[in-house]
Amino acid sequence: MTVRRISRKDALHMAKYCASSNLRRVARAVSRHYDRDLASAGVTSTQLPVLAAISAGYNGAIVALAEALDLERGDSWLVAAH
DSSP states (O other), rough: OOOOOOOOHHHHHHHHHHHHHHHHHHHHHHHHHHHHHHHHGGGOTHHHHHHHHHHTTOOHHHHHHHHTTHHHHHHTHHHHHO
């Protein structure tokens, strides 16, 4: 595998305009906002959709719950559930 070095200017440009990086940054900000609002209920923004799916009737099989939430087998809550 060949490693290509990039200039500092290119690296800064990528950091500023990378859609993936910016989307993740926004997602973290939104999660922090919801976590603050949900703190009084004792749940996090990560837990809420799982609890809602269980409440909606996806409590039988982990696979059905994971599919309903569009989660992969490697997601940490799913691994812990096995």
